[in-house]
Structure formats: C-alpha cells, structure tokens
Amino acid sequence: MTVLRRSGGVGVFFWHGKLPDPGAAAFATALGQRRFRTIEHAASEEVSVGWVTAADPTGDRFEPEDFEAGSGTWLRCRIDKKALPRKWLAIYRDAAEKSKGKKLSARERRELKDDLAGKLLPRVLPTINLVDALLFHDRKTVLLFATSKSVREQFGKLFFETFSLPLERGDPLTLARHCGIDRELQGALDGVEPVRWPRREQPGARDPAAADAEVEA
Numbered sequence: 001m002t003v004l005r006r007s008g009g010v011g012v013f014f015w016h017g018k019l020p021d022p023g024a025a026a027f028a029t030a031l032g033q034r035r036f037r038t039i040e041h042a043a044s045e046e047v048s049v050g051w052v053t054a055a056d057p058t059g060d061r062f063e064p065e066d067f068e069a070g071s072g073t074w075l076r077c078r079i080d081k082k083a084l085p086r087k088w089l090a091i092y093r094d095a096a097e098k099s100k101g102k103k104l105s106a107r108e109r110r111e112l113k114d115d116l117a118g119k120l121l122p123r124v125l126p127t128i129n130l131v132d133a134l135l136f137h138d139r140k141t142v143l144l145f146a147t148s149k150s151v152r153e154q155f156g157k158l159f160f161e162t163f164s165l166p167l168e169r170g171d172p173l174t175l176a177r178h179c180g181i182d183r184e185l186q187g188a189l190d191g192v193e194p195v196r197w198p199r200r201e202q203p204g205a206r207d208p209a210a211a212d213a214e215v216e217a
Helices: 025-033 086-100 106-123 149-163 172-177 183-190 208-216
Strands: 011-014 046-052 072-082 127-136 141-144
Touching: 025 149, 046 149, 072 149, 086 106, 127 149, 141 149
Parallel strands: none
Antiparallel strands: 011 141, 046 072, 072 127, 127 141
16 A cells, blocks of 8 residues: 655644544545546646545545554545646647748637647646645644645645535644643643744845945945
8 A cells, every 4th residue: 555655744734613533434425525536538728636545546435444544544635637738839839820920819829729728638648646634533633745835725625625624724823722731831822922033135135234334445
C-alpha cells in the first residue's frame, strides 16, 4: 500500500459540529457520494476534485481498512486538471498568422483555441495530484499534507460538500485550545498579546542610513 508523504508542509484545520464516525458505513457513503470522477476523455478544459483511497485511486470503492492510520483516519482526494497545452496553442497560432500574413484578431484567436480544444483535448491526459490528510475524530482536527492555497481551498470545498461542515484553518492559538488544556491555562492564553514581527526589507532595497552617509560624503 502507498504510504503517506514523508516530507513537505502540513496545514492544520478544525471543524465544529458532528461528523460521522469513520468506522461507520455513513462515513464511507458520504465519501462515495463525492467520489472522484474522471475527466480523461473530456473535450474541454476542466478540473475534477473527489475522494479516492490509496488502495483505489479511481474512487470506485471505499473499504474501512483503507482509512486506517493508527489513531487517525486516512483521507485522500484526487485533483485532476485538463488544460490545452499553451505551447501547442502558440505553435498553431503562429502557423495561422504566417499563413494569413498578419496577426489574428481577438475573435480569430478565440475561434482557433475552441477549434484546437475540440481536436486536441480528448487526446490530452489530465495532470493528477493526490492529496493526503489525516483526520482525528476525537479532536475534530484535520492535518492536510499540502500548503498550496488552491489545494487548501479545493480540499476545504470538498470537505464541506461531503459533510456540510466548514473547515477552520488552525493557528498556534487555536492549536493550543484544541490540546485539552485546563481552564487556568485557557484563561492565560486569552490574555496573550500577539507577536508583531518586524517588516522585512524588500530585496534590493537600500539602507536609508547608508544612503544618507553617501549624500553627506
């Protein structure tokens, strides 16, 4: 069986509300209703996002043992994207402009792209991205093994569509609150002032003090 990613960034998320027990049939049923749908033969540019398992990357089946990850529950979603290769579009546009002897108009470029999409996209395989997450039911916590903004948004949308529960992105304060600390420490956390980090200089920016020294010299 494919293992979880061994390196890379992790995003922490929480939910509020009731989630089906991962060992119950309702959990697998919910995932199955939002299973991955292939766009391999699509003739248009699209993105498909849905649940799969490490044992079955097609999303055709969800077995209880496929979710087992020690104290957590292993979730995996698949994100496929089909797009017309830009280099192909540039090659065909260049050939059309040489044949015509002048630049294509905006309307002609759109028509060329639509024509190429109909011809080429059924032959183009989508890019595949498999995204893993660990769900801890007792702590209402999800560890998402991805840091890309678009992946976080797509995973959050899929989670909401599956369980009707929005995910809340974690930070150090919410992490501490979810660790089961006592009331005294909870009160202390509520009074903590956030750290205000100094602004970093932009690359290539000059030191004002050094600039003044040059002027004086």
